[in-house]
Amino acid sequence: MSAQIPVTVLTGYLGAGKTTLLNRVLSEDHGKKFAVIVNEFGEIGIDSDLVVGADEEVFEMNNGCICCTVRGDLIRIIGGLLKRKGKFDAILVETTGLADPAPVAQTFFADEDVKKRTKLDSVLTVVDAKHVLQRLADSPEAKDQIAFADILLLNKTDAVSADELAKVEQKLGALNPFARIHKTERCNIAIDKILDQGSFDLSRILDIKPHFLPKEKHGHDHDHKHDHHDHDHHHGHDHGADEHYHDEDMDSISLSTDKPLNPAKFNDWINDVLASKGQTILRSKGILNLADAENRYVFQAVHMMSEGAFAGPWPAKDSRKSRMVFIGRDLDFEALKAGFKACEIA
């Protein structure tokens, strides 16, 4: 049991299909054993020996960082589960429909015992294609869960028309440009598409492909997207554009540059951004081309909790382009863009 046990966090509002997905994962013939941490006890028929009820106790760490909240119950339960030597290969954590995913994710970075023995693999959010637009309008939690996810399972696609589905997909992609979206009917998805994804594994973050969609397709009056092209240098294709999607209260921002970054400047800038705005930045990720560095530097953060490391050589075809994505509330696109640009070497 020397390896860290991978943990997948399942979020999604009530009725989206979390339990269906859990049972699918547990019943599929994959030879893996899962421990499942569920939010409510007894009522839901989950088909596994190792099911534990959790209380969703969120508490603040006394480390001077006010957004550094963790789930005390998870620390306790995971500590307990790990005493069963070799009884399971992975942990699935199901949260309530109203849960904020950040404290769950932060638990895997803030608690040293949990961090040593487990690794957060992905945050997966199940979304009901038929009701998601309504939920987004009336539930800030639903928006947080989508904005926070590494993987979005767009479920119940059979309940909507092709047009409606396209509209939903476009909305999800705009809210969260780095999540992978999988479309399913009854959560019928191969588990190798959702488990063991290494979404928080710096060495496995090879690319950030923001999937902003063309402006013309936006329908909602309040949605406005800006395409801010950086004219100092030329891009071969639209991947290079700095982009900003703003939806009532959630922003997603994508920045990129071909110029190498000054490591000290970048470090100062990102530390400052996270220290001053980390409360409103749900997640950020970057693959960076630091000056005089052979390998790509990968950075990620959940609110203020960040980590970064050199993570192997650039893929051969890549143009050593630096990319950053921020998802959060009330983000200042122009300020972030200017700050990022100021990190370029002169």
Add this chain to the structure above:
Amino acid sequence: MSLAPLVETKGMSWFADAYTIGAYATPDSRYFVCNFGDGTVRILDLTAAADGFKVIEVHKGSAMCLSPDMVKGAFLSGGDDGKLVKIDVDGATEVVADLGRKWVEHVTATETGYRAYASGKDVFIQGKKKGDEPRKVTHASSVGGLAINPKGRRLAVSHYDSVSLWWLATKDGQAQALPWKGSHLQVTWSPDGDYVVSTMQENSLHGWRLSDGQHFRMEGYGAKIRALSFVKRGQFLATGGADTVICWPFTGGGPMGKAPQEFGGMMNGPPVTCVAAHPKMDVIAAGFENGKVIVGQPGSPRVMPIAEPFTDKENSAVSVLAWTPDGDRLLAGTENGDVHVVDFRAIS
């Protein structure tokens, strides 16, 4: 100094292949009783140690906690199968509580006739009178630890934002709160009953002097403090969580403004994961994250090696240390299931 570890000359070792959860000796110093992550309770008769442990299947999942029971010579094992089971050294078991799908995470008891066990936010306090239903007290957040004071009358319950003190004998009294912001993990009492000390999520200790309510805080640890133990007469509180054994002085008004003494370990070496004060002398057994076990004294550079670290095994952190009440033998158990028993009689 290359003393051979004592376990090689004066000890025996076994491999239980399961996480060692708890261990205690019987009051007559004849048996060690341990429980494990595979749900077993194992009993070693020290008069026939060569025969090894008697293995009793007790819990369906993992054992989670162990304590001597209020009845002398019996033990209580709590598990993630929701059961609290009383065990005698002859191997007889009796389920004393069944919480269904909840885990029995903490248990303690006192010879004055009370048991307390915890699951989630709930603590159940049970007196020895037959037929009495246990009193259930619920806290605002999950319980980190339980400890009954040396007089056997008050129960300290650690949880988020405070430690609650309950009188064991009353059926309806409220808890006295010892507040301090943060998540309190384990809790203990000083031998004179005047201090309550908790370990905290943020690698620190917090303490209260009950006589006047004064707080104190002890910081500087590199890791979570998973162990704390007062020496017999209470002059020192030995703690894990650093790369040496940190011992805080509790004489003359407590540790406020005083520097701790230390022993054992290496600078930037593996942290101390377990400590257990000797029942008679002012010496302390300490176990490290790499499986090493030593015995030493606060402020003394001389330590006695008990067991060497395992270099080829993962997760060999020492999780349990237990002395026999006569102080002649020490049991050490690790997370991956190594169990050592050493005999000090020939050398003391």
